[in-house]
Amino acid sequence: MSMAFDILLALGIVFTAGTALGLRDRIASVTGFVITGLLIALSFVRLGAPDVALAEAAIGAGLTGALLLRSALRLKPAEGSKSPALQRFLAASIATGLSCALAWAVYTAPGTALYPALVSEGLAKSGVDNPVTAVLLNFRVWDTLLEIVVLFAALVLVRIIAPAVPQPEALGELMLPFMRVIIPVCVFLSGHLLWQGATVPGGAFQAGAMLAGGFLVLFMGGLALPTPRVMAFGKALALAGLAIFALAALATEALTGTLLFYPDGDEKIWIIAIESALTLSIAAMLYLLFCGMPRRPAK
Amino acid sequence: MMSELSLIVLLPLLAAVGAAAMPRSAGLWGLGATVVTAALAVSLALGLMNGGGRMVAISGMAAPLGIRFVADGLSVLMVLMTSSVSIAVALQASSWGVWPNRVVPERAASLRAGFWPLWLATMAAMNALFLSGDLFNIYVAFEILGLTAVGLTALSGTPAALRASFDYLSAGLVGSLLLLLGVAMAYSAIGRVDIAAVPVLSDLVSGRIALGLIVAGLAVKAALFPLHFWMPAAHSSATPVASALLSALVVKAAIYVILRLSIESGDAMGSLRLALALMGTCAMFWGAYGAIRATRLKLLVAHSTVAQVGLIVMAIAVSGETAQHAGFWQAAALLMVSHALAKAAMFIAVGRIAEELGHDRISGLNRDELRPAAAEFAFGIAAVSLIGLPPTAGFIGKWMLIDGLIERDAWIWVALVLTGTAMTAAYLSRVVSRFLRGGPHISARAEQPAWRIGDLAALGLATVALLLGLASAMPLALLEVTVL
Amino acid sequence: MTPDFIYIFAGAGLVGLAMYRLATRRDMLLRVLALNFLAIGVAMILQASAFGETLTDAVPQAFVLTGIVVLVGVTAALLALAEQIDGHDDE
Numbered sequence: 001m002s003m004a005f006d007i008l009l010a011l012g013i014v015f016t017a018g019t020a021l022g023l024r025d026r027i028a029s030v031t032g033f034v035i036t037g038l039l040i041a042l043s044f045v046r047l048g049a050p051d052v053a054l055a056e057a058a059i060g061a062g063l064t065g066a067l068l069l070r071s072a073l074r075l076k077p078a079e080g081s082k083s084p085a086l087q088r089f090l091a092a093s094i095a096t097g098l099s100c101a102l103a104w105a106v107y108t109a110p111g112t113a114l115y116p117a118l119v120s121e122g123l124a125k126s127g128v129d130n131p132v133t134a135v136l137l138n139f140r141v142w143d144t145l146l147e148i149v150v151l152f153a154a155l156v157l158v159r160i161i162a163p164a165v166p167q168p169e170a171l172g173e174l175m176l177p178f179m180r181v182i183i184p185v186c187v188f189l190s191g192h193l194l195w196q197g198a199t200v201p202g203g204a205f206q207a208g209a210m211l212a213g214g215f216l217v218l219f220m221g222g223l224a225l226p227t228p229r230v231m232a233f234g235k236a237l238a239l240a241g242l243a244i245f246a247l248a249a250l251a252t253e254a255l256t257g258t259l260l261f262y263p264d265g266d267e268k269i270w271i272i273a274i275e276s277a278l279t280l281s282i283a284a285m286l287y288l289l290f291c292g293m294p295r296r297p298a299k
Numbered sequence: 300m301m302s303e304l305s306l307i308v309l310l311p312l313l314a315a316v317g318a319a320a321m322p323r324s325a326g327l328w329g330l331g332a333t334v335v336t337a338a339l340a341v342s343l344a345l346g347l348m349n350g351g352g353r354m355v356a357i358s359g360m361a362a363p364l365g366i367r368f369v370a371d372g373l374s375v376l377m378v379l380m381t382s383s384v385s386i387a388v389a390l391q392a393s394s395w396g397v398w399p400n401r402v403v404p405e406r407a408a409s410l411r412a413g414f415w416p417l418w419l420a421t422m423a424a425m426n427a428l429f430l431s432g433d434l435f436n437i438y439v440a441f442e443i444l445g446l447t448a449v450g451l452t453a454l455s456g457t458p459a460a461l462r463a464s465f466d467y468l469s470a471g472l473v474g475s476l477l478l479l480l481g482v483a484m485a486y487s488a489i490g491r492v493d494i495a496a497v498p499v500l501s502d503l504v505s506g507r508i509a510l511g512l513i514v515a516g517l518a519v520k521a522a523l524f525p526l527h528f529w530m531p532a533a534h535s536s537a538t539p540v541a542s543a544l545l546s547a548l549v550v551k552a553a554i555y556v557i558l559r560l561s562i563e564s565g566d567a568m569g570s571l572r573l574a575l576a577l578m579g580t581c582a583m584f585w586g587a588y589g590a591i592r593a594t595r596l597k598l599l600v601a602h603s604t605v606a607q608v609g610l611i612v613m614a615i616a617v618s619g620e621t622a623q624h625a626g627f628w629q630a631a632a633l634l635m636v637s638h639a640l641a642k643a644a645m646f647i648a649v650g651r652i653a654e655e656l657g658h659d660r661i662s663g664l665n666r667d668e669l670r671p672a673a674a675e676f677a678f679g680i681a682a683v684s685l686i687g688l689p690p691t692a693g694f695i696g697k698w699m700l701i702d703g704l705i706e707r708d709a710w711i712w713v714a715l716v717l718t719g720t721a722m723t724a725a726y727l728s729r730v731v732s733r734f735l736r737g738g739p740h741i742s743a744r745a746e747q748p749a750w751r752i753g754d755l756a757a758l759g760l761a762t763v764a765l766l767l768g769l770a771s772a773m774p775l776a777l778l779e780v781t782v783l
Numbered sequence: 784m785t786p787d788f789i790y791i792f793a794g795a796g797l798v799g800l801a802m803y804r805l806a807t808r809r810d811m812l813l814r815v816l817a818l819n820f821l822a823i824g825v826a827m828i829l830q831a832s833a834f835g836e837t838l839t840d841a842v843p844q845a846f847v848l849t850g851i852v853v854l855v856g857v858t859a860a861l862l863a864l865a866e867q868i869d870g871h872d873d874e
Binding site: 006010011014017018021026029030036037040043047048051052055060064068072075076088092094098099100103107109111113115116119131132135136140144153154155158161205286290292 | 789790796799801811826831844852859860863865
């Protein structure tokens with residue numbers, strides 16, 4: 001029974017993806033992308049990875065969908081030049097061949113499970129109970145630090161390119177009541193996800209994405225428009241998160257002698273502190289990535 | 300030792316945040332951080348020579364679950380290479396103004412505000428990559444490099460630069476995803492992704508597929524033929540500083556990982572090595588062909604990078620351990636360092652020449668009564684190193700390479716290396732001969748523009764490239780340091 | 784039959800579709816879409832290999848999470864570039 005569900009879901013994913021890539025109407029393509037993203041999030045739940053499912057739904061489908069929609073409305077469609085049939089045939093055959101080879105290669109790989117035992121062993125002393133949070137914020141926190149640097153680099157890049165800020169249109173009458181409901185929900189849910197990430201699925205990234213969603217709703221309602229003050233505040237939040245993270249890393253080295261090795265017994269405090277800073281920072285970064293970062297006009 | 304390792308990554312990172320937060324004093328943050336990081340690199344190298352290689356388990360968690368810093372001779376040599384080039388680049392970029400209270404034109408101000416955070420993040424990411432002992436960690440570092448390198452390319456803001464940046468970022472993303480796919484396969488095969496696991500990977504079929512995917516991703520990032528298509532366009536519209544960083548450093552990060560994988564996998568991976576050697580050879584000839592035909596200086600130097608990358612990758616591929624012979628990968632490492640120094644010097648010099656003459660057409664180099672002598676001199680010395688004439692480090696590298704190949708009776712490869720060298724000499728002498736040939740620029744009336752800091756930077760780098768050959772015992776001794 | 788290999792095939796399918804689209808179309812928005820599909824295809828493959836009957840391996844989950852966040856940053860950068868290129872084309 002459950003296997004039939006998985007097969008249907010997998011087929012649905014491939015079908016919506018193919019449709020999204022093949023449609024002419026760009027808005028429909030983006031919508032197809034968001035739907036595929038949500039189906040994939042569902043598949044992550046089926047695969048036993050709820051933290052990842054949350055992140056994929058919020059960031060992968062939600063935020064990326066918002067970004068793509070923003071661009072779909074602005075970009076002119078390219079001339080409908082179709083590639084010659086021979087090229088398409090070749091590309092299709094090579095793509096099919098490679099994809100089958102890939103699936104076969106992964107399926108037949110022996111796969112020794114090394115990590116789970118090591119994770120369970122280290123979980124008790126890691127300061128949290130959720131193994132994914134433990135990996136992200138303790139065992140492999142160096143990866144997480146570099147990941148935030150990726151967002152930082154994207155932000156600097158967007159600032160250099162300085163695209164025009166999207167102008168939200170006046171939305172209908174239901175917007176204000178909607179906002180009155182959704183914004184508090186976003187804030188509470190974000191804080192809840194952050195706190196509960198220590199024991200059950202959740203964490204800084206999911207919470208940050210939730211908060212960013214709230215900011216974007218404010219933006220759509222015309223209340224958090226990227227004025228210079230809002231921009232400055234957002235930029236400060238975004239940069240502060242990375243700075244705090246990096247300084248905390250140096251501090252752990254000063255305290256314990258090893259980089260990012262939390263002092264014994266205090267692991268949970270360090271993790272929560274870093275995660276809180278990260279949540280606000282990620283929310284600000286995602287908001288700024290969406291709104292663009294216009295340069296100050298020349299004086 | 301441990302502190303140096305963390306600071307060498309975290310210091311440029313914090314400076315990048317500082318430069319982004321305070322754009323007007325970005326130059327101060329940038330220059331200061333570059334100098335301090337270079338000092339840390341030297342101290343790290345000295346510590347290594349005295350005390351041997353070091354491994355640090357970050358977060359106190361041992362591999363394979365945790366990530367390790369691995370500081371052996373090769374990693375530290377790469378960090379030193381980055382620091383040397385970074386000083387020159389920082390000096391050149393300081394022409395956009397360093398002190399916050401000086402008034403600079405708006406264009407220079409926006410260049411300065413954009414360049415420093417990107418460059419400092421690049422430096423942090425490269426140091427993190429060179430010292431990393433984990434393949435997924437390397438993937439994330441590459442993602443940072445991809446974005447910052449694209450940012451540096453897009454800095455000039457022209458439509459051509461933006462188009463080239465889009466293509467570069469797309470290609471870079473495909474490369475990163477191939478790398479991630481390889482990491483995924485490695486995980487499926489053996490359940491771990493640290494570099495120490497590579498020998499185990501090369502014994503399994505699925506492991507070899509994983510390594511193949513990883514190398515494919517690296518080949519895109521290193522602009523190895525035939526995946527180099529994004530490079531010439533990116534170079535031709537980038538500012539000279541950006542080009543210097545792209546060719547000299549960012550590309551090296553990918554080549555370094557290929558070298559590391561080659562060393563770790565020992566004498567396995569025969570077919571992959573052959574494929575790499577063939578691609579490298581094709582790159583050598585294709586790049587040289589493009590350079591010989593180029594009409595603009597910047598494009599010539601860009602094609603030259605494609606050719607040199609080909610040579611280095613070929614050197615890595617053929618210098619692996621075999622059943623009968625020991626590996627001689629040190630040749631490839633030396634070639635990498637000498638290329639980085641020479642190429643950066645060349646791009647900075649080309650930038651100065653273009654600045655003075657107003658264009659960078661090769662045919663116009665000896666047509667004006669203007670002679671940017673310092674830049675031309677720097678270009679000439681850098682060319683000597685690139686061709687591989689004594690006493691440069693390039694010569695030592697090529698010598699070691701050919702020596703090792705002769706020992707294995709691999710005459711075909713020797714012939715290919717020598718042909719590639721001849722072609723390099725051919726396209727570089729196109730330019731150098733114009734510097735020396737007759738024309739209004741060597742007449743008595745010709746004016747020589749005033750020296751700028753960029754000239755000093757280029758000359759400095761080129762001289763180091765020249766003399767490194769004389770002092771090659773030092774890097775070679777450094778390379779001997781391994782982690783026990 | 785465990786669900787993991789079903790999703791491995793789905794992921795490989797996404798990778799194939801994305802590669803096909805990348806090879807045949809030049810439109811910038813479509814390329815960004817295709818690159819995103821490529822990335823989440825790889826993510827699916829990675830996550831599916833981490834499946835365990837009782838417990839799904841936590842480390843690949845961290846990898847996929849990191850990958851998703853990295854992807855949104857790169858997508859934002861690609862779209863900013865595309866919009867600015869388009870703006871110039873108008874002139």
